Amino acid sequence: MQTSVDQRVAPRFDVRQSVVVDSSWAEATNISARGVYFETHFPMEVGSEVRVVVRFTSNGARHEVASTGRVVRVEQQGWRTGVAAELATPLFEEETVRIQI
Numbered sequence: 001m002q003t004s005v006d007q008r009v010a011p012r013f014d015v016r017q018s019v020v021v022d023s024s025w026a027e028a029t030n031i032s033a034r035g036v037y038f039e040t041h042f043p044m045e046v047g048s049e050v051r052v053v054v055r056f057t058s059n060g061a062r063h064e065v066a067s068t069g070r071v072v073r074v075e076q077q078g079w080r081t082g083v084a085a086e087l088a089t090p091l092f093e094e095e096t097v098r099i100q101i
Contacts, residue, residue: 020053026083028054033090036069039080044071050085065091 012032019028019038030037036052044050053066073084 017054017056020055021050021083031091033092034087035085036087036091037082037084039077039082041080044074044081044083046071046074050083052085052087052091054091067091 012030012035015028015031017028017031019026019036021038021040024040024042026038026040028036028038031054038052048071049068050071051066051068053064055062055064057063067087067089069085069087071083072086073082075082
């Protein structure tokens with residue numbers, strides 16, 4: 001029996017966040033400093049390069065963070081495609097992430 005090993009190197013956060021992937025809108029459902037999982041209507045291939053842009057508002061100011069990465073997993077989910085991408089540069093510094101309860 002083959003077991004799966006979790007290769008994640010940064011904490012992940014479940015989100016519902018619109019992102020731009022290669023000039024097309026997608027919805028991120030999981031994000032970390034070094035990776036993102038998003039759903040799109042466009043076909044993607046494992047190994048292809050992507051550019052991910054996350055736009056958000058904080059304290060009334062609009063911000064944008066971007067990174068390039070590589071598709072590491074593709075899952076067909078009905079009419080949507082789930083895509084996991086490993087990012088070449090972090091979207092944010094892991095030390096600055098604070099979780100408020």
